Amino acid sequence: MAYPEPLKERFRRGLEEIRAAGLYKQERILHGPQDVRVEVEFPAGELPRPVINLCANNYLGLSSHPRVLAAARAGLEARGYGMSSVRFICGTQDLHRRLEERLTGFLGTEDTLLFPSCMDANAGVFEALFGEQDVLIADRLVHASIVDGMRLAKAQTDTYKHSDMGHLEEKLAEHLDKRARVVVTDGVFSMDGDLAKLDEIVALAEKYDALVFVDDSHATGFIGARGRGTHEAKGVLGRVDLLTTTLGKALGGASGGCVSGRSELVETCRQRARPYLFSNSVPPVIVAAALEVLDLIEESTARRDRLEENTRLWRRLLVEAGFDVKPGESPIVPIMLYNARLAQDFARDLFEEGVFVVGFFFPVVPKGQARIRTQVSAGHERAHLERALEAFVAVGRRHGVLGLGKREIVERFGA
Amino acid sequence: MDDLERAILDYVRREYLEEDDDRQVGLETPLITGGIVDSFSMVSLKRFLERKNDIEIPDAEATPAAFDSVRSIAALVRRVAARRVPV
Secondary structure, three states, rough: OOHHHHHHHHHHHHHHHHOOOOOOOOOOOEEEOOEEEEEEEEEEEEOOOEEOOOOOOOOOOOOOOOOHHHHHHHHHHHHOOOOOEHHHHOOOHHHHHHHHHHHHHHHHHOOOEEOEEEEHHHHHHHHHHHOOOOEEEEOOOOOHHHHHHHHHHHOEEEEEOOOOOOHHHHHHHHOOOOEEEEEEOOOEOOOOOEEEHHHHHHHHHOOOOOEEEOOOOOOOOOOOOOOOOOOHOOOHHHHOOOOEOOOOOOOOOOOOEEEOOOOOHHHHHHOOHHHOOOOOOHHHHHHHHHHHHHHHHHOOOHHHHHHHHHHHHHHHHHHHOOOOEEEOOOOOOEEEEEOOOHHHHHHHHHHHHHEEEEEOOOOOOOOOEEEEEEEEOOOOOOOHHHHHHHHHHHHHHOOOOOOOOHHHHHHHHHO | OOOHHHHHHHHHEEEEOOOOOOOOOOOOOOOOOOOOOOOHHHHHHHHHHHHEEEEEEEEEEEOOOOOHHHHHHHHHHHHHOOOOOOO
């Protein structure tokens, strides 16, 4: 037998350990399209219930926009369902090249290469471009996909404390003997919602002759006055050397990602990045819809402006109600609870009250930093946010955390 | 605590704890399994030990287990330093 009992037992035990540690992930099942209000079956087998969605990456509310759906249908009819090929064999259509050119213009770079996801872009980019004589110096809170990409590369690695420019400068000076230095950061940090200090990072990189890499997945389409991303918000458009981002969040939310930046670097990825070389092309239906999303974003900033207003409102409501909210300006608004069990109970109780959020705790965030991460959308109406706040206040009162800071919450619930 | 352990402990606190980090780090605190030092950050610790003690720690010995507490790191440094051939 190829699947012997001891092996089976090993995996059974592993799953039990995950359950015992309170880390078992259960999928919440949506009965309908992604939106700011959704019908969710949870736990599996229960009747679906209507809830306000505060945990989607649907920042611009475009996941189910009628124009996006129409463009996807038209793309399906005109270019078919699947490519049945990787890009470099027979999987590149005119649409793929058109989307890459549009993204290049939108992001203010020199060239762009599509990947099946941003996870794949991050998995491929470092290994393709950097070797043993180079060093990748990453912010300690970069996304897990960057960590994985760095592990796959042969380059040396180092880290600096989150957004600590003094520490970054120390590291850049320490690695002056390397062939290339690459500062690696998220644009908007996915768990804290703060923006990287890209203006300062670029200045340091120029001083120490280093490249700058930014994953702008939680920024593309809405951060910056025209939604170009963190580099626009921080006034360094054209000065970031490598940028990865996703079509799976604000840009329609289906899937697909890209590497964008200096033309030689992007072209080298086209030649050498393994997830590009060995996985299928982004399906035409997604490419056609993404082109329409870019049209929508470039026609008007109304959606990103609305998102900014919603974010300000949501932050203000939470702070006034007495929650410990991590400061920031992005639509990722974390409510700090510090204790993992409390974060889980809080999310469960909010669901009962009709609000869909998820609690995050170690190892997704550092130990003692458990939280509820909320994500605002341009699709939220003021009434959605006010209704969600009522639920937060009711649950906050139940757990006795309103008006408490970190010290008091930790004293009461433990870290 | 001897001088070597103190120097390592100081470095760990300075390099890995954020300003608002109120975690206590002592000689036996689990660094890797405790989530204070990750595998990338371990590289800077290794480089610090090598520079400060004028040694080269073989990659095979720079394991997460050996780097999991200040005490075990100090023991590793002593082992490697003891093998050093005078030139």
